Amino acid sequence: xxxxxxxxxxxxxxxxxxxxxxxxxxxxxxxxxxxxxxxxxxxxxxxxxxxxxxxxxxxxxxxxxxxxxxxxxxxxxxxxxxxxxxxxxxxxxxxxxxxxxxxxxxxxxxxxxxxxxxxxxxxxxxxxxxxxxxxxxxxxxxxxxxxxxxxxxxxxxxxxxxxxxxxxxxxxxxxxxxxxxxxxxxxxxxxxxxxxxxxxxxxxxxxxxxxxxxxxxxxxxxxxxxxxxxxxxxxxxxxxxxxxxxxxxxxxxxxxxxxxxxxxxxxxxxxxxxxxxxxxxxxxxxxxxxxxxxxxxxxxxxxxxxxxxxxxxxxxxxxxxxxxxxxxxxxxxxxx
Amino acid sequence: xxxxxxxxxxxxxxxxxxxxxxxxxxxxxxxxxxxxxxxxxxxxxxxxxxxxxxxxxxxxxxxxxxxxxxxxxxxxxxxxxxxxxxxxxxxxxxxxxxxxxxxxxxxxxxxxxxxxxxxxxxxxxxxxxxxxxxxxxxxxxxxxxxxxxxxxxxxxxxxxxxxxxxxxxxxxxxxxxxxxxxxxxxxxxxxxxxxxxxxxxxxxxxxxxxxxxxxxxxxxxxxxxxxxxxxxxxxxxxxxxxxxxxxxxxxxxxxxxxxxxxxxxxxxxxxxxxxxxxxxxxxxxxxxxxxxxxxxxxxxxxxxxxxxxxxxxxxxxxx
Numbered sequence: 001x002x003x004x005x006x007x008x009x010x011x012x013x014x015x016x017x018x019x020x021x022x023x024x025x026x027x028x029x030x031x032x033x034x035x036x037x038x039x040x041x042x043x044x045x046x047x048x049x050x051x052x053x054x055x056x057x058x059x060x061x062x063x064x065x066x067x068x069x070x071x072x073x074x075x076x077x078x079x080x081x082x083x084x085x086x087x088x089x090x091x092x093x094x095x096x097x098x099x100x101x102x103x104x105x106x107x108x109x110x111x112x113x114x115x116x117x118x119x120x121x122x123x124x125x126x127x128x129x130x131x132x133x134x135x136x137x138x139x140x141x142x143x144x145x146x147x148x149x150x151x152x153x154x155x156x157x158x159x160x161x162x163x164x165x166x167x168x169x170x171x172x173x174x175x176x177x178x179x180x181x182x183x184x185x186x187x188x189x190x191x192x193x194x195x196x197x198x199x200x201x202x203x204x205x206x207x208x209x210x211x212x213x214x215x216x217x218x219x220x221x222x223x224x225x226x227x228x229x230x231x232x233x234x235x236x237x238x239x240x241x242x243x244x245x246x247x248x249x250x251x252x253x254x255x256x257x258x259x260x261x262x263x264x265x266x267x268x269x270x271x272x273x274x275x276x277x278x279x280x281x282x283x284x285x286x287x288x289x290x291x292x293x294x295x296x297x298x299x300x301x302x303x304x305x306x307x308x309x310x311x312x313x314x315x316x317x318x319x320x321x322x323x324x325x326x327x328x329x330x331x332x333x334x335x336x
Numbered sequence: 337x338x339x340x341x342x343x344x345x346x347x348x349x350x351x352x353x354x355x356x357x358x359x360x361x362x363x364x365x366x367x368x369x370x371x372x373x374x375x376x377x378x379x380x381x382x383x384x385x386x387x388x389x390x391x392x393x394x395x396x397x398x399x400x401x402x403x404x405x406x407x408x409x410x411x412x413x414x415x416x417x418x419x420x421x422x423x424x425x426x427x428x429x430x431x432x433x434x435x436x437x438x439x440x441x442x443x444x445x446x447x448x449x450x451x452x453x454x455x456x457x458x459x460x461x462x463x464x465x466x467x468x469x470x471x472x473x474x475x476x477x478x479x480x481x482x483x484x485x486x487x488x489x490x491x492x493x494x495x496x497x498x499x500x501x502x503x504x505x506x507x508x509x510x511x512x513x514x515x516x517x518x519x520x521x522x523x524x525x526x527x528x529x530x531x532x533x534x535x536x537x538x539x540x541x542x543x544x545x546x547x548x549x550x551x552x553x554x555x556x557x558x559x560x561x562x563x564x565x566x567x568x569x570x571x572x573x574x575x576x577x578x579x580x581x582x583x584x585x586x587x588x589x590x591x592x593x594x595x596x597x598x599x600x601x602x603x604x605x606x607x608x609x610x611x612x613x614x615x616x617x618x619x620x621x622x623x624x625x626x627x628x629x630x631x632x633x634x635x636x637x638x639x640x641x642x643x644x645x646x647x648x649x650x651x652x653x654x655x
Contacts, residue, residue, distance in 0.1 A: 142632045150623075274454050308468070309468030312464055320457055321451050
């Protein structure tokens with residue numbers, strides 16, 4: 001496990017002996033936070049810790065989770081991807097609409113191909129043209145939203161035959177008692193985590209996010225690496241669209257609107273720095289699950305949907321602050 | 337000979353975005369007879385005043401090297417407050433709405449300053465949270481203004497020029513002068529250009545950033561109130577996606593995301609460019625769906641041109 005993040009953490013722990021407990025809490029902050037949340041909710045609601053509720057939350061969180069796995073890779077590489085929400089709308093509308101027209105296999109293939117192409121555009125502009133990823137993906141957010149509306153003519157799309165087929169397995173099926181979306185989520189997370197932590201490719205992404213200039217001087221082909229992270233992100237979005245499309249068997253034009261924010265919230269909660277060069281997939285998984293459990297917990301306690309947003313805000317700030325105690329003090333906090 | 341490079345990069349007397357504004361104006365004046373009418377031009381000014389006001393504050397924040405994603409939500413909250421509190425009197429309602437904007441901005445600034453958390457994260461959280469506040473406050477209802485003085489204000493004119501346009505242009509002038517002529521403006525550039533050096537030079541960079549977040553909060557709230565006067569109502573979803581348009585306008589105007597570079601005149605050009613494009617394409621009856629794609633393409637094209645100019649001046653490894 002030679003990721004930059006582990007090196008960093010090891011360094012930090014050996015350096016700070018003074019504030020032992022606080023230090024441990026902040027190093028494992030997100031995990032501790034997760035357990036506290038789970039405990040608090042289980043006190044107030046009996047259903048919360050039931051097996052069926054936990055399975056439901058995990059299944060619901062899996063779509064955001066699948067996307068978050070890909071975006072985490074982009075962020076570790078030092079960039080951002082805000083276009084995933086629009087891309088999710090695009091891919092879901094595409095796969096649902098083509099399902100009846102050219103058959104499920106063709107629909108899935110075309111959807112993956114076109115979504116990867118959108119990712120390639122992002123990757124080309126950020127990787128090779130070296131444009132600011134925030135602006136590029138913001139522009140892609142609006143452009144892709146337009147593409148969806150042009151394609152669908154502003155109409156919602158539906159699959160005519162709503163009965164269970166092999167296509168509906170991706171969203172509705174169960175394998176050995178576990179929901180298929182959860183299996184896809186887990187598989188993707190494990191594969192990407194392994195790639196990021198033990199392969200040379202993963203190390204290169206960490207290096208580029210940590211110090212791009214040094215990475216280029218040490219012979220890493222930065223352009224291609226950045227390009228590839230956007231393909232990974234697009235691939236994950238396509239997987240999420242497959243799950244979403246087959247679960248709902250239909251799609252609205254704006255089905256993915258706002259997903260980029262939920263995804264980012266999950267990643268940030270997981271403690272991945274937006275500055276790049278640090279982070280891990282499994283922490284993102286925990287971050288996404290926390291979001292899911294908090295929303296579910298508040299729902300069970302009878303709080304309305306919008307209160308969950310407020311709580312989400314407070315939690316994001318809290319989590320990042322906690323996480324920052326673990327990092328070196330930034331310039332701003334010096335004494336300005 | 338005009339130095340083309342300086343000309344394009346905005347070093348010369350005219351900024352590239354204004355070339356673009358003039359070009360699209362000429363283009364649309366050929367495609368529609370009504371485009372160049374006084375009525376339509378003032379119409380464009382009124383239409384752009386909302387995004388324009390947001391963009392004025394955003395320019396300061398972005399020159400500072402930060403970003404504010406919560407402006408759309410703040411706008412929505414201020415609009416709802418300015419209509420919803422009218423039982424307590426118009427003045428109270430408007431003042432409360434604007435104060436809320438300033439306080440939310442101060443909160444953003446304080447969090448960025450005191451915690452050192454990236455402004456992107458802080459305001460992303462604020463964007464979600466403030467939108468939550470709107471729903472808590474409005475209970476998902478639209479509000480309608482009962483006081484006609486309020487809704488009349490949005491439609492009023494001084495001579496032939498709408499009041500909203502005058503407010504926007506006045507604010508633009510003030511913000512331009514503050515940025516160019518005052519110490520606060522200079523410090524804003526210094527902090528964005530090199531925070532380390534700014535700190536060493538004795539500039540209180542945290543305070544500077546916080547003031548700029550308060551400014552953008554103020555303008556977001558003002559835009560919200562003015563938008564509510566225009567519609568005589570407010571909806572909980574008001575201002576959604578406005579942060580995207582605002583950032584697009586500011587970036588089109590040549591302000592760098594990395595901080596330390598930008599201008600109000602450029603932002604005015606960016607705002608007008610978007611306003612003219614939307615209005616003109618509307619008149620050409622281009623479907624709204626295509627406008628989204630076209631604007632995305634234009635934004636990326638401008639970025640590429642900008643990048644090409646800057647690349648020539650810095651050879652070697654690019655981070």
